[in-house]
Amino acid sequence: xxxxxxxxxxxxxxxxxxxxxxxxxxxxxxxxxxxxxxxxxxxxxxxxxxxxxxxxxxxxxxxxxxxxxxxxxxxxxxxxxxxxxxxxxxxxxxxxxxxxxxxxxxxxxxxxxxxxxxxxxxxxxxxxxxxxxxxxxxxxxxxxxxxxxxxxxxxxxxxxxxxxxxxxxxxxxxxxxxxxxxxxxxxxxxxxxxxxxxxxxxxxxxxxxxxxxxxxxxxxxxxxxxxxxxxxxxxxxxxxxxxxxxxxxxxxxxxxxxxxxxxxxxxxxxxxxxxxxxxxxxxxxxxxxxxxxxxxxxxxxxxxxxxxxxxxxxxxxxxxxxxxxxxxxxxxxxxxxxxxxxxxxxxxxxxxxxxxxxxxxxxxxxxxxxxxxxxxxxxxxxxxxxxxxxxxxxxxxxxxxxxxxxxxxxxxxxxxxxxxxxxxx
Amino acid sequence: xxxxxxxxxxxxxxxxxxxxxxxxxxxxxxxxxxxxxxxxxxxxxxxxxxxxxxxxxxxxxxxxxxxxxxxxxxxxxxxxxxxxxxxxxxxxxxxxxxxxxxxxxxxxxxxxxxxxxxxxxxxxxxxxxxxxxxxxxxxxxxxxxxxxxxxxxxxxxxxxxxxxxxxxxxxxxxxxxxxxxxxxxxxxxxxxxxxxxxxxxxxxxxxxxxxxxxxxxxxxxxxxxxxxxxxxxxxxxxxxxxxxxxxxxxxxxxxxxxxxxxxxxxxxxxxxxxxxxxxxxxxxxxxxxxxxxxxxxxxxxxxxxxxxxxxx
Numbered sequence: 001x002x003x004x005x006x007x008x009x010x011x012x013x014x015x016x017x018x019x020x021x022x023x024x025x026x027x028x029x030x031x032x033x034x035x036x037x038x039x040x041x042x043x044x045x046x047x048x049x050x051x052x053x054x055x056x057x058x059x060x061x062x063x064x065x066x067x068x069x070x071x072x073x074x075x076x077x078x079x080x081x082x083x084x085x086x087x088x089x090x091x092x093x094x095x096x097x098x099x100x101x102x103x104x105x106x107x108x109x110x111x112x113x114x115x116x117x118x119x120x121x122x123x124x125x126x127x128x129x130x131x132x133x134x135x136x137x138x139x140x141x142x143x144x145x146x147x148x149x150x151x152x153x154x155x156x157x158x159x160x161x162x163x164x165x166x167x168x169x170x171x172x173x174x175x176x177x178x179x180x181x182x183x184x185x186x187x188x189x190x191x192x193x194x195x196x197x198x199x200x201x202x203x204x205x206x207x208x209x210x211x212x213x214x215x216x217x218x219x220x221x222x223x224x225x226x227x228x229x230x231x232x233x234x235x236x237x238x239x240x241x242x243x244x245x246x247x248x249x250x251x252x253x254x255x256x257x258x259x260x261x262x263x264x265x266x267x268x269x270x271x272x273x274x275x276x277x278x279x280x281x282x283x284x285x286x287x288x289x290x291x292x293x294x295x296x297x298x299x300x301x302x303x304x305x306x307x308x309x310x311x312x313x314x315x316x317x318x319x320x321x322x323x324x325x326x327x328x329x330x331x332x333x334x335x336x337x338x339x340x341x342x343x344x345x346x347x348x349x350x351x352x353x354x355x356x357x358x359x360x361x362x363x364x365x366x367x368x369x370x371x372x373x374x375x376x377x378x379x380x381x382x383x384x385x386x387x388x389x390x391x392x393x394x395x396x397x398x399x400x401x402x403x404x405x406x407x408x409x410x411x412x413x414x415x416x417x418x419x420x421x422x423x424x425x
Numbered sequence: 426x427x428x429x430x431x432x433x434x435x436x437x438x439x440x441x442x443x444x445x446x447x448x449x450x451x452x453x454x455x456x457x458x459x460x461x462x463x464x465x466x467x468x469x470x471x472x473x474x475x476x477x478x479x480x481x482x483x484x485x486x487x488x489x490x491x492x493x494x495x496x497x498x499x500x501x502x503x504x505x506x507x508x509x510x511x512x513x514x515x516x517x518x519x520x521x522x523x524x525x526x527x528x529x530x531x532x533x534x535x536x537x538x539x540x541x542x543x544x545x546x547x548x549x550x551x552x553x554x555x556x557x558x559x560x561x562x563x564x565x566x567x568x569x570x571x572x573x574x575x576x577x578x579x580x581x582x583x584x585x586x587x588x589x590x591x592x593x594x595x596x597x598x599x600x601x602x603x604x605x606x607x608x609x610x611x612x613x614x615x616x617x618x619x620x621x622x623x624x625x626x627x628x629x630x631x632x633x634x635x636x637x638x639x640x641x642x643x644x645x646x647x648x649x650x651x652x653x654x655x656x657x658x659x660x661x662x663x664x665x666x667x668x669x670x671x672x673x674x675x676x677x678x679x680x681x682x683x684x685x686x687x688x689x690x691x692x693x694x695x696x697x698x699x700x701x702x703x704x705x706x707x708x709x710x711x712x713x714x715x716x717x718x719x720x721x722x723x724x725x726x727x728x729x730x731x732x733x734x735x736x737x
Contacts, residue, residue, distance in 0.1 A: 201537035201538075
């Protein structure tokens with residue numbers, strides 16, 4: 001089985017360049033990259049003018065299965081991933097049961113294999129039932145296929161428990177992905193605390209709620225030596241904390257979501273529940289700091305925090321709606337429209353944050369196009385424009401604040417293990 | 426006809442022209458309330474529904490009477506003993522009420538933005554009778570009416586709002602309304618009860634009540650919810666009363682003819698002393714009468730009525 005991607009602009013993350021070349025895939029692996037590769041015996045994808053990228057990897061999604069199949073299933077979630085240009089996703093453990101034991105890992109992997117679309121990397125829980133009390137059987141989880149541990153959706157409130165978890169995960173070389181939020185500061189907050197929370201009369205979530213927890217976890221990571229990847233940072237103070245930790249040489253990485261570099265808390269005006277997300281949409285100065293952090297490399301990864309909910313769950317008063325929005329099918333368009341077209345990131349930097357760095361953080365295959373690598377490839381047309389239409393989403397979740405927004409730069413073909421899982425070949 | 430706005434969701438987005446029209450229309454409405462026969466046929470055949478998800482005495486009764494004085498049929502729905510208790514969503518409840526033929530839906534709800542949510546869903550006019558901490562526009566309008574009644578105009582006035590600004594929809598609506606009319610607005614509260622970036626709304630923010638009160642024309646004292654102490658927003662009610670309670674000495678810092686207002690219900694001895702609440706400068710019961718007049722004016726204007734000098 002041969003596949004030839006012909007005439008595209010190959011994004012070479014190692015050399016920091018974009019070069020016109022053909023990519024030959026044989027039996028699920030990249031067999032050759034070069035000019036004018038022979039066509040014979042291969043199915044040809046004409047990629048003129050398009051970016052041929054290492055498969056994008058979203059290291060922060062909620063696939064909702066088991067238990068919350070009304071919101072999303074592994075089949076619909078991976079279909080959304082493929083449509084959004086992601087060849088792999090790492091799914092958070094806040095399902096029911098929580099992914100805190102091997103049987104849930106096995107179930108997720110089996111469902112993903114049946115779906116046969118994007119690769120799925122399960123993330124195990126840090127603590128049993130994510131209750132923050134007792135650490136999970138992390139060695140067992142890792143052996144079954146978990147690539148990291150996180151209690152995403154909830155903080156590990158006890159610093160003592162977090163310290164032990166980091167020591168244990170560090171021993172196993174499992175990255176710890178904390179959801180940094182001090183609940184005593186969040187209280188009943190539903191949006192960023194600032195001018196707009198004052199005007200809208202909604203309870204605010206101060207930036208400090210995120211920052212004090214990030215500071216704590218950086219200190220604990222330093223003393224335990226664990227690999228720390230901070231989920232969804234959203235404030236200027238958070239960027240600064242990570243920047244300083246990196247300057248000290250710590251093994252700390254972090255991610256930001258497309259909605260946090262695109263929208264501010266002003267988007268909440270009108271009380272549209274699609275804008276209710278945790279961490280909340282922040283102020284203009286936070287967004288500016290996030291963009292600076294992306295440009296200077298403080299922020300390594302762009303991840304969606306794809307969080308589907310049903311229509312009826314979101315069709316309620318703002319304070320009563322669940323947190324979360326869907327991101328898989330708008331991420332690439334937002335990265336290209338908001339970051340690449342505006343000069344915040346180059347194409348290579350953007351793809352590095354969407355593919356290479358996520359692969360490094362989780363220690364999974366892919367992330368670069370090279371002979372012998374798995375043939376996970378995303379083809380992006382940087383000029384293709386579309387208006388976001390949630391009705392066309394493959395995801396069950398239609399909860400996006402970007403409905404109707406024009407995006408330029410979209411995935412056209414997604415290839416996983418040499419097989420086209422989205423787009424016309 | 427009527428108002429530029431189709432609903433009354435708050436004072437943030439309403440025009441000054443609409444505010445002035447409502448205040449002007451409330452004047453003849455107040456005359457009706459003072460008559461021996463308090464009923465005009467103006468809204469005969471019109472239906473007003475009140476949907477209350479929170480307990481309310483004065484606002485609910487005020488809307489009921491306003492509708493009745495104008496001969497509208499008024500039906501109320503409260504959170505207790507209705508489909509609301511059966512878990513029907515706010516949106517479904519509103520659609521049901523509207524489908525029964527309501528011309529005006531009056532909503533009180535604990536969630537900020539609830540009235541805005543409904544306004545997008547129902548064909549009738551929506552009046553926000555208080556949504557969470559967001560707005561309570563009819564209260565602010567009756568406050569404006571009361572001020573105008575006594576001061577003649579808004580020009581050059583200074584108004585101090587004292588108390589729990591953070592949780593207060595009355596404060597927010599008053600701030601929007603007063604600043605639109607060019608009034609200098611001051612707010613005073615402990616730092617724990619002030620929302621962030623308040624000064625961007627064009628108000629002066631104080632933590633010392635004496636500074637806020639110096640030379641003002643109107644003092645509007647907010648009710649302090651007694652549970653704030655448990656939320657560690659206040660050490661004790663006693664210390665709040667000592668630092669912020671409006672008493673005779675503090676009242677004397679304002680202009681000699683300053684009005685003392687309170688949206689009720691009062692915690693006498695906490696945010697306000699009985700002595701000043703019952704004193705000459707207090708217009709608290711007048712506010713209640715004016716509330717009925719304002720709500721009559723709104724029901725009339727939102728169903729398409731035009732401004733008039735008197736109503737028969």
